[in-house]
Amino acid sequence: MSNTTPGTDQPVVTPPPRTRGGGIPARVMATNSSNSLRGWAFKIVLLGLVDSLAVFAMFVLFMQESWLIFGITLAVTLVINWIYLRPGGLPAKYLAPGLLFLAVFQIFVVVYSGYIAFTNYGDGRNGTKEDAIANIQLTSLNRVPDSPTFRLQVLEQGGDYAFLVTTPTGEVFLGSPDEPLAPAGGAELDSTGKAVAVDGYTSLSFADLLANQRAITTLSVPFSDDPADGALRTPDGSNAYLYLSALEYDEATDTFTDAAGVIYRDGGNGAFVNDDGRELIPGWTINVGFDNFVKAFTSDNIRGPLISVTIWTFAFAILSVATTFALGLFLAIVFNKPGMKGKKAYRLIMILPYAFPGFLSGLVWLGLFNQDFGYINQVLFGGASIPWLTDPWLAKISVLTVNLWLGFPYMFLICTGALQSIPEELTEAATVDGAKPWAVFRLIKFPLLLVSVAPLLISSFAFNFNNFNIIYMLTGGGPRDVTAGVDAGATDILITLVYKVAFGAGTGRDYGLASAFAILIFIIVATVSIISFRQTKALEELN
Amino acid sequence: MWVDADRAGVLEDIAAQFEADRGVAVELVTKDFGAIRDDFITQAPTGNGPDVIVGAHDWLGKLVQNGVVAPLELGDAAGDFQDVAITAMSYEGQTYGLPYSVENIALIRNVDLAAEAPATFDEMIAAGEASGAEYRFLVGLDPNAADPYHLYPFQASFGAPVFEITADGTYDPTTLALGNEGGEQFATALAAWGADGILNTNISGDIAREEFVAGKSPFFLTGPWNLPAVKEAGINYAIDAIPSAGGETASPFVGVQGFFVSSRSENTIAATEFLVNYIGSEEVQTALYEVGGRAPALLSAFEAAQGDADVAAFGAVGADGVPMPNVPAMDVVWSDWGSTQVAIINGQGDPVELWRAMVASIQEKVDG
Numbered sequence: 028m029s030n031t032t033p034g035t036d037q038p039v040v041t042p043p044p045r046t047r048g049g050g051i052p053a054r055v056m057a058t059n060s061s062n063s064l065r066g067w068a069f070k071i072v073l074l075g076l077v078d079s080l081a082v083f084a085m086f087v088l089f090m091q092e093s094w095l096i097f098g099i100t101l102a103v104t105l106v107i108n109w110i111y112l113r114p115g116g117l118p119a120k121y122l123a124p125g126l127l128f129l130a131v132f133q134i135f136v137v138v139y140s141g142y143i144a145f146t147n148y149g150d151g152r153n154g155t156k157e158d159a160i161a162n163i164q165l166t167s168l169n170r171v172p173d174s175p176t177f178r179l180q181v182l183e184q185g186g187d188y189a190f191l192v193t194t195p196t197g198e199v200f201l202g203s204p205d206e207p208l209a210p211a212g213g214a215e216l217d218s219t220g221k222a223v224a225v226d227g228y229t230s231l232s233f234a235d236l237l238a239n240q241r242a243i244t245t246l247s248v249p250f251s252d253d254p255a256d257g258a259l260r261t262p263d264g265s266n267a268y269l270y271l272s273a274l275e276y277d278e279a280t281d282t283f284t285d286a287a288g289v290i291y292r293d294g295g296n297g298a299f300v301n302d303d304g305r306e307l308i309p310g311w312t313i314n315v316g317f318d319n320f321v322k323a324f325t326s327d328n329i330r331g332p333l334i335s336v337t338i339w340t341f342a343f344a345i346l347s348v349a350t351t352f353a354l355g356l357f358l359a360i361v362f363n364k365p366g367m368k369g370k371k372a373y374r375l376i377m378i379l380p381y382a383f384p385g386f387l388s389g390l391v392w393l394g395l396f397n398q399d400f401g402y403i404n405q406v407l408f409g410g411a412s413i414p415w416l417t418d419p420w421l422a423k424i425s426v427l428t429v430n431l432w433l434g435f436p437y438m439f440l441i442c443t444g445a446l447q448s449i450p451e452e453l454t455e456a457a458t459v460d461g462a463k464p465w466a467v468f469r470l471i472k473f474p475l476l477l478v479s480v481a482p483l484l485i486s487s488f489a490f491n492f493n494n495f496n497i498i499y500m501l502t503g504g505g506p507r508d509v510t511a512g513v514d515a516g517a518t519d520i521l522i523t524l525v526y527k528v529a530f531g532a533g534t535g536r537d538y539g540l541a542s543a544f545a546i547l548i549f550i551i552v553a554t555v556s557i558i559s560f561r562q563t564k565a566l567e568e569l570n
Numbered sequence: 571m572w573v574d575a576d577r578a579g580v581l582e583d584i585a586a587q588f589e590a591d592r593g594v595a596v597e598l599v600t601k602d603f604g605a606i607r608d609d610f611i612t613q614a615p616t617g618n619g620p621d622v623i624v625g626a627h628d629w630l631g632k633l634v635q636n637g638v639v640a641p642l643e644l645g646d647a648a649g650d651f652q653d654v655a656i657t658a659m660s661y662e663g664q665t666y667g668l669p670y671s672v673e674n675i676a677l678i679r680n681v682d683l684a685a686e687a688p689a690t691f692d693e694m695i696a697a698g699e700a701s702g703a704e705y706r707f708l709v710g711l712d713p714n715a716a717d718p719y720h721l722y723p724f725q726a727s728f729g730a731p732v733f734e735i736t737a738d739g740t741y742d743p744t745t746l747a748l749g750n751e752g753g754e755q756f757a758t759a760l761a762a763w764g765a766d767g768i769l770n771t772n773i774s775g776d777i778a779r780e781e782f783v784a785g786k787s788p789f790f791l792t793g794p795w796n797l798p799a800v801k802e803a804g805i806n807y808a809i810d811a812i813p814s815a816g817g818e819t820a821s822p823f824v825g826v827q828g829f830f831v832s833s834r835s836e837n838t839i840a841a842t843e844f845l846v847n848y849i850g851s852e853e854v855q856t857a858l859y860e861v862g863g864r865a866p867a868l869l870s871a872f873e874a875a876q877g878d879a880d881v882a883a884f885g886a887v888g889a890d891g892v893p894m895p896n897v898p899a900m901d902v903v904w905s906d907w908g909s910t911q912v913a914i915i916n917g918q919g920d921p922v923e924l925w926r927a928m929v930a931s932i933q934e935k936v937d938g
Contacts, residue, residue, distance in 0.1 A: 150636055153611065
């Protein structure tokens with residue numbers, strides 16, 4: 028949106044551009060004025076589209092009573108209109124869309140993860156307390172064993188609902204949430220003997236039921252004056268069943284009591300719990316402060332393998348960068364030789380591994396590495412039985428090999444680009460001064476290359492530090508030492524270990540713990556990156 | 571309503587029928603089956619999730635734990651379904667889903683290589699030996715996680731289910747039965763089979779199927795999903811009960827697929843009506859069976875499907891089966907269970923000790 032409009036604004040707010048040559052000013056002016064008219068029209072249409080979308084969104088949010096998001100949408104829409112309708116402020120016109128997307132897709136996500144890290148959000152704790160209470164009440168309703176199915180007609184009288192039920196033996200009863208069932212005389216029966224209407228009440232049709240589904244399915248009509256006899260409820264509007272609630276909620280004390288009188292209180296950890304420690308499911312999300320961070324350092328599943336996994340994570344990331352860079356650079360130099368035939372075709376082939384999705388390659392390599400049936404053992408090693416993925420050390424080598432295959436095209440690309448940007452005169456001058464090719468490379472080309480490539484090496488390190496795909500698809504972190512008692516394998520890096528601990532153990536997925544780990548890993552990667560960038564600044568001073 | 575691609579076609583027809591009869595339009599959203607459970611758990615609490623999802627019964631524990639499914643009262647229709655399907659769709663005494671199919675593994679035999687169905691595991695191996703085929707027996711395993719699901723019938727034949735089964739036929743998720751004497755005998759047997767080369771963790775499910783359809787083994791332990799490949803290859807096959815290794819019945823896990831109603835649904839009457847009276851009808855159950863090849867859960871549709879010998883044979887094996895546990899704790903069981911089986915099969919330590927370490931580790935995680 029902004030890419031087209033701001034450019035056309037330019038003549039309106041600035042004098043004729045100085046950068047354009049002075050030879051053809053008349054033509055430039057002419058195209059600019061027609062451009063600016065079209066530009067305005069284009070801008071108005073685009074802005075209109077954005078505004079109408081925003082108004083629609085605000086309408087929906089208003090209906091849902093999501094006030095916070097409503098307010099944010101309104102503010103953002105106003106700011107966007109102000110930016111694009113006022114004259115001047117060119118930088119804002121360029122930056123606004125980018126900043127907006129940055130806020131939505133980066134900043135919001137980061138802040139939200141940070142927020143989650145301080146909650147217990149996860150399996151069994153994924154809603155509000157009100158939802159949890161409603162759900163416990165719903166699931167604690169048990170149909171009375173061997174109780175019959177009552178055929179039901181829902182009635183209405185002055186806005187209140189009533190149940191007209193027909194027992195399997197043909198008796199007809201009438202009741203409402205306030206009035207227990209009582210025999211109903213004079214009811215009108217249909218051909219199957221089911222009571223369908225009674226004087227003074229309106230019978231609801233299926234369409235009427237559909238319009239009031241929540242109200243009708245939550246109706247509870249006492250069977251008799253004794254609550255222990257249970258109450259009739261209907262799940263479908265045409266049949267009623269007798270239910271007894273196994274748990275009663277008392278709003279005043281905020282407790283559940285079961286049939287045996289055991290009391291479940293809000294235990295402060297996002298669930299109702301009794302004195303024996305038994306929790307009712309589901310629970311709800313609460314803020315837990317720094318608990319997740321404490322757990323991250325004290326959990327046996329993490330502490331035990333933490334040191335070896337951290338070492339391997341660094342080794343994996345560093346070796347991945349080093350090997351891919353070495354191979355990519357070597358190939359870049361080879362294919363950079365002037366006058367080489369078929370250079371383009373070779374380069375194209377080199378890029379291919381980069382074009383495959385990483386997890387797909389992971390699966391293909393998984394097959395190639397199979398101990399008894401894989402291509403590598405069967406063909407390359409003449410039928411040997413080498414446990415590529417199940418021996419702890421070989422698995423590490425295999426993972427690095429596959430990552431080398433996946434990663435070298437990227438390094439090849441950036442090295443080729445960087446090499447081509449190094450002026451040829453430097454090489455010539457050095458050669459004239461009598462430098463040998465190796466010295467030219469080591470002393471001149473390589474340092475210049477590093478200046479432009481070093482930041483990319485750092486980002487590659489950060490990427491490989493969290494390279495979940497390759498580990499997960501190839502070995503799943505295995506092979507695992509089952510006697511160690513923790514779910515960590517020889518090729519697990521921090522991110523896969525975190526995945527296993529936060530999503531695979533205990534009560535299920537623990538998003539809070541996972542977010543806390545994500546923050547910790549971010550701190551590690553950020554620290555390493557900052558130190559490295561400081562180092563590359565030193566490199567730049569070479570120039 | 572969220573459904574997977576295979577089910578969508580049939581459901582479109584029945585949804586149109588429902589709209590014509592009842593005036594309620596059903597909006598079908600096709601999703602990847604594997605993603606439905608987690609997406610539903612995340613979206614349902616926001617109030618924007620679907621009213622109904624298709625799913626597998628072993629998700630139920632997790633769905634209930636998260637409070638996203640509502641109990642479904644089948645009324646008198648409950649008796650019209652296979653018992654195992656209703657048990658599978660129940661959790662702590664409540665029924666939550668409408669089952670539409672049941673599925674289990676069985677032993678597929680290449681009749682040209684082995685003329686008779688083996689009664690015991692040893693008989694099967696002996697018959698495999700006598701056939702002169704390259705493999706005596708095939709089952710797909712994973713080099714890191716083995717396959718506790720496929721190996722479970724043998725474990726059960728030693729009398730070692732995963733959890734204790736309570737009087738009402740459901741699992742008690744707090745009491746592990748894996749660690750009993752039978753479990754340890756099974757571990758010893760696994761080690762022996764691994765050492766003998768009967769089980770090989772490098773034979774993945776795909777490789778096992780390839781080798782079986784190439785006629786390289788008389789026996790293949792698998793489910794109906796691999797039957798089309800076997801038929802296509804022209805193998806003269808028979809479907810047999812799984813031979814017992816430990817003396818007791820080798821009961822496979824039965825998987826049940828069905829439909830669940832969201833606890834946040836504002837359309838429970840329409841959803842219940844649609845599930846119980848439309849999807850629960852013989853016509854729809856049969857139609858779902860015809861597209862999916864899985865035996866229908868509704869008894870009358872199941873009887874009607876008996877005309878297909880394969881369905882009848884798998885169904886007969888499934889009659890001995892037990893529903894796969896649907897308790898949330900299962901998630902933590904699979905991982906330890908599988909990697910320990912790998913270690914035992916590959917002889918990485920004393921089988922009984924490995925098995926005990928696994929039971930201790932699982933117990934610790936189940937206790938939380």
